[in-house]
Amino acid sequence: MTVRKFIVSVWLDVTALIIIGTIFVVPFMFIFLTAAKTGPEAALFQFTWPSQFQFFENLREVLEFGDRRMLLALWNSTILTVGSVTLIVLLSALVAFVMQRRRDRMASVVNSIMLAGLIIPPAVVPTIFVLQQVGLYKTLIGLILVEVAFTMPFATLIFRTFMASIPGEIDEAAIIDGASPLQVFFSVILPLLRPAIVTVIVVSSVAIYNDFTGPLYFLPGGQNVTAQLTLYSFISQFSSRWHLLFADVVIITIPPLIMFMFFQRQIVSGMTAGAIKG
Amino acid sequence: MKSNSRPRTILRTYPYWFYLPAALVFGVFFVVPTMLAFYFSLTRWTLFDATFIGLDNYERFLNDPQLMAGLRNTFIYAVITSGLKVIISLPLAMLLTSSLRLKGLLRGIIFFPVLVSTVAVGITFASLMQPSVGLINTVLGALGLPRPDWLGNPGLALYSVALVDVWKGIGIATVIFIAGILSIPLDFFEAARLEGETWVKFRYVILPLARNATFTVILLSFIGGLRTFDLIWTMTRGGPGFASDVLTSVIYKQYQAGFYGLSVAGNVVLFILVTIIVYPLMRFFNRAELEL
Numbered sequence: 279m280t281v282r283k284f285i286v287s288v289w290l291d292v293t294a295l296i297i298i299g300t301i302f303v304v305p306f307m308f309i310f311l312t313a314a315k316t317g318p319e320a321a322l323f324q325f326t327w328p329s330q331f332q333f334f335e336n337l338r339e340v341l342e343f344g345d346r347r348m349l350l351a352l353w354n355s356t357i358l359t360v361g362s363v364t365l366i367v368l369l370s371a372l373v374a375f376v377m378q379r380r381r382d383r384m385a386s387v388v389n390s391i392m393l394a395g396l397i398i399p400p401a402v403v404p405t406i407f408v409l410q411q412v413g414l415y416k417t418l419i420g421l422i423l424v425e426v427a428f429t430m431p432f433a434t435l436i437f438r439t440f441m442a443s444i445p446g447e448i449d450e451a452a453i454i455d456g457a458s459p460l461q462v463f464f465s466v467i468l469p470l471l472r473p474a475i476v477t478v479i480v481v482s483s484v485a486i487y488n489d490f491t492g493p494l495y496f497l498p499g500g501q502n503v504t505a506q507l508t509l510y511s512f513i514s515q516f517s518s519r520w521h522l523l524f525a526d527v528v529i530i531t532i533p534p535l536i537m538f539m540f541f542q543r544q545i546v547s548g549m550t551a552g553a554i555k556g
Numbered sequence: 557m558k559s560n561s562r563p564r565t566i567l568r569t570y571p572y573w574f575y576l577p578a579a580l581v582f583g584v585f586f587v588v589p590t591m592l593a594f595y596f597s598l599t600r601w602t603l604f605d606a607t608f609i610g611l612d613n614y615e616r617f618l619n620d621p622q623l624m625a626g627l628r629n630t631f632i633y634a635v636i637t638s639g640l641k642v643i644i645s646l647p648l649a650m651l652l653t654s655s656l657r658l659k660g661l662l663r664g665i666i667f668f669p670v671l672v673s674t675v676a677v678g679i680t681f682a683s684l685m686q687p688s689v690g691l692i693n694t695v696l697g698a699l700g701l702p703r704p705d706w707l708g709n710p711g712l713a714l715y716s717v718a719l720v721d722v723w724k725g726i727g728i729a730t731v732i733f734i735a736g737i738l739s740i741p742l743d744f745f746e747a748a749r750l751e752g753e754t755w756v757k758f759r760y761v762i763l764p765l766a767r768n769a770t771f772t773v774i775l776l777s778f779i780g781g782l783r784t785f786d787l788i789w790t791m792t793r794g795g796p797g798f799a800s801d802v803l804t805s806v807i808y809k810q811y812q813a814g815f816y817g818l819s820v821a822g823n824v825v826l827f828i829l830v831t832i833i834v835y836p837l838m839r840f841f842n843r844a845e846l847e848l
Contacts, residue, residue, distance in 0.1 A: 427584075
């Protein structure tokens with residue numbers, strides 16, 4: 279291959295990499311560089327290498343700030359995400375199981391309700407009212423239940439689509455062996471739903487971990503702070519301490535980054551499957 | 557129907573009470589608040605007691621320039637973000653399904669922002685868009701181009717936020733198009749190759765056959781655009797003045813100010829806006845799909 283031919287064959291790759299890299303990677307480099315600077319230097323918003331590299335010092339300062347509020351926030355976000363996702367998987371899979379197997383009038387009603395749930399914007403203040411009435415306002419449990427209600431339509435539709443690929447004969451074999459409905463669900467169906475479960479777990483945990491509006495409305499108060507709210511409250515508390523604000527951004531971006539590295543395929547297929555069929 | 561002919565022992569394995577836990581959570585925390593919204597929007601409401609005042613909240617909404625600006629901006633924002641996402645991501649998806657060597661890497665790079673917290677993206681771009689020293693204007697200045705005040709200019713703020721929204725959401729639109737393009741049988745492309753040009757491939761194969769993907773992208777980003785809050789709130793808080801207020805930021809501001817009835821009325825307006833735009837759109841798309 280001549281040099282000329284080689285250049286012609288790679289120029290599109292190189293151009294695409296330069297343009298896409300500039301647009302999509304530079305903002306993340308900016309985050310990292312600012313998080314590694316001193317306070318006054320970070321406040322200049324320049325895209326330069328820090329004159330004094332103090333990335334890890336900044337991370338530690340954010341983690342220790344305000345009686346280790348950040349650690350509390352990460353802990354709260356973990357409980358919120360794990361709790362919500364567990365309930366979402368269980369409740370939605372139960373619905374999808376019955377809905378897909380019965381395919382009766384009721385099932386199509388449930389299906390329409392789930393579709394409407396995907397589209398309709400939640401009414402926030404009345405939700406606060408309901409949470410107060412049941413005594414769960416400003417509690418993690420309350421927020422978990424709200425997240426479950428808001429995310430359930432997506433999960434149910436994913437599970438229903440996948441259920442269709444599990445033949446009913448498998449259930450019937452288990453029934454003949456004398457399995458109860460719960461046994462069929464837990465020991466036959468749930469294991470077979472595994473790929474769909476992975477998709478639902480990955481997509482909804484990213485969404486719930488990143489949720490800002492939910493905690494803002496339903497979980498105000500210092501003790502209940504979540505990862506996303508630390509950013510929001512640091513905007514005012516750190517007013518000009520941009521290095522710490524961006525160190526915070528780095529910390530809260532780590533969990534989705536890990537998810538992305540391990541589950542990119544599931545995330546992409548889950549989001550497109552939900553979209554194309556929905 | 558098939559289900560009616562199945563023996564009762566089989567049907568008993570799919571008991572209706574399996575719906576119950578989900579129905580309870582979904583009913584209490586989604587359906588009930590949605591219903592209540594219609595009632596409370598007709599009241600002066602303090603969360604503890606509500607006085608029925610008829611359509612006063614809606615009247616105030618329609619007569620208040622700030623609230624109406626929110627309504628108009630919501631619509632503009634949804635149209636711009638969904639339009640730009642289609643226009644940019646379709647060619648991008650074509651590029652990333654071509655024989656490019658780096659397509660795997662590039663797909664990953666474009667998709668990653670989808671997973672990053674919107675608040676973090678908002679903070680980052682607010683810094684990059686800083687008018688005098690921000691990176692974007694530094695680059696524009698070096699190229700001898702005008703240096704707009706992205707977030708401080710009332711005529712520009714909403715569009716600046718919309719651009720960031722497109723940056724963050726382009727990844728999902730692109731993977732939907734990629735899935736659409738990859739589902740087109742290869743024969744079609746081979747037929748088009750006889751004709752030669754990329755344009756032929758685009759106009760006569762991808763555009764008509766990836767139509768479902770186009771509908772999906774429009775629908776999803778339109779719904780997302782109408783419901784947007786996080787990005788607007790972290791970047792401008794609806795400002796300057798109320799130049800970039802959208803319905804959801806108006807809802808939040810009225811809630812903060814204690815005007816719960818008015819806040820809920822905003823929610824109902826958003827509900828109606830979503831319904832009257834999205835349902836006809838969905839029906840239209842479904843019919844178009846059947847014709848295909």
